[in-house]
Amino acid sequence: MAKVTGLGGVFYVVKDPAKTRRWYAEVLGLTGEYGPQLAWADEPHEAPYSLISHFPDEEYIRPGTGGFMINLRVDDCDSMVEQLKSRGVEIVGHVDEGYGKFAWLLDPDGVKIELWEQVETPDDVSPR
DSSP states (O other): OOOOOSOOOOOOOOSOHHHHHHHHHHHHOOOOTTSSOOOOTTOOSSSOOOOOOOOSSSGGGTTOSSSOEEEEEOSOHHHHHHHHHHTTOOOOEEEEOSSEEEEEEEOTTSOEEEEEEEOSOOTTOOOO
């Protein structure tokens, strides 16, 4: 039986695609032929995963204005936050939840970016 194997991408409309691509390259170091591209080969956890999460309202997405958020896995959230701050990027939140560290920023189009460092592998997530 065929199955979904992972997140293929996030697609959304922006006013200036070239400007947004430059921001992702310069601020987050993400580049690729068709836009910011992620490779999962270097994940340190036994069961890394991507998540499609649904919210009843836009509270968690705020202060983003796009009605959605992009979650990006990072290897060291604290260092990434310091690196971004040194480049003049505003961090709109930063927290350690125990199971993971999170930080938030907005891209130039007002889309909320959530940075996530997976600290432990959840018991209920296993390769299938």
